[in-house]
Amino acid sequence: MSGEPTAAPQAGAPRLSIADFATMAITFFSLAVTLQVVLIDIGTPPLRAFIASSVIFSATSQFAYLAVREAGGGEWAAIIAGTIVATRFGILAVSLIPRLPAGGFRRVLAAVNAFDPNVAIAVQQATPEHVEREFWRTTGGMMIGWFPGVAVGTFLGDVLGDTSRLGLDALFPAALLAIIGNLLRTRDGRTAGMAGGLACLVLLPIVPAGLPIILSLSGVAVAVALSTEQVGGRTS
Numbered sequence: 001m002s003g004e005p006t007a008a009p010q011a012g013a014p015r016l017s018i019a020d021f022a023t024m025a026i027t028f029f030s031l032a033v034t035l036q037v038v039l040i041d042i043g044t045p046p047l048r049a050f051i052a053s054s055v056i057f058s059a060t061s062q063f064a065y066l067a068v069r070e071a072g073g074g075e076w077a078a079i080i081a082g083t084i085v086a087t088r089f090g091i092l093a094v095s096l097i098p099r100l101p102a103g104g105f106r107r108v109l110a111a112v113n114a115f116d117p118n119v120a121i122a123v124q125q126a127t128p129e130h131v132e133r134e135f136w137r138t139t140g141g142m143m144i145g146w147f148p149g150v151a152v153g154t155f156l157g158d159v160l161g162d163t164s165r166l167g168l169d170a171l172f173p174a175a176l177l178a179i180i181g182n183l184l185r186t187r188d189g190r191t192a193g194m195a196g197g198l199a200c201l202v203l204l205p206i207v208p209a210g211l212p213i214i215l216s217l218s219g220v221a222v223a224v225a226l227s228t229e230q231v232g233g234r235t236s
Contacts, residue, residue: 015134016121021141024117028145029152031059035066036153042069050154057146058115061086068213081214092119096135101128113139188223195219 016024032053039049039062056062061082068078093111096119100107110132122135184193196219203212 016137016141021137024138024141025145028059028142029149030145032146032149033153033156035059035062036150037157038066040154040157042066046154046157049157050150053150053153054147056082056086057113057143058082058086058089060116064213071213073208073211073213077208077211077214084214084217089114092116095119095123096131099123099125099128099131100135101132106132110135115139115142117142188227191226192219192223195222 036049036053039053040046044052053062064085065078065082068081069075073081093114096114097107097111099122100110118135118138121138122131125131125134184190196216199218200212200216203215207215
């Protein structure tokens with residue numbers, strides 16, 4: 001029988017084991033429950049919270065939304081913050097799509113579900129078939145945890161009451177620090193973090209609540225400008 005042999009997975013490429021799959025599901029279940037409880041605690045109607053989390057399916061975007069609301073920011077400021085955080089999913093989709101097997105519908109479906117964990121694992125595979133398989137396996141673990149967690153959190157949100165009694169108010173700064181932790185180990189990441197933090201501190205007393213968090217993104221521009229200047233200096 002003629003034809004080229006099927007390529008094996010790239011050596012050392014991460015693949016989701018059963019334990020990894022279970023851990024992924026438990027993690028997303030816990031995130032979803034906590035987010036729903038806090039959303040309802042700040043006054044979001046349960047049905048609205050349930051629909052929003054089911055459609056958005058992004059813990060980090062909702063963390064950004066809640067961080068602004070918890071700081072006293074308005075609804076639109078919180079939505080803008082969540083949207084800015086979500087823009088990275090477009091970049092992740094662009095990096096994923098060329099690695100998938102041909103087919104418009106399957107690529108669009110994957111792009112809509114492109115998030116940090118599934119793309120990170122998928123793009124390290126050797127062939128389009130392995131990329132697609134590991135992408136959907138990881139996505140499955142995320143979804144199996146997320147959607148039941150949304151349902152459970154919506155139910156618990158009506159009965160738990162004040163979430164600060166349970167320490168859930170500390171979740172957002174802790175989670176956001178965990179998300180950016182690896183970036184802060186890099187020079188550019190530290191520059192962006194310090195510049196953004198300084199901008200936020202300066203703006204806190206003079207602009208409406210919520211806006212300092214959004215405008216702290218100027219730290220990224222500072223880091224990019226300094227990095228570009230350093231590269232230009234080395235090449236000149």
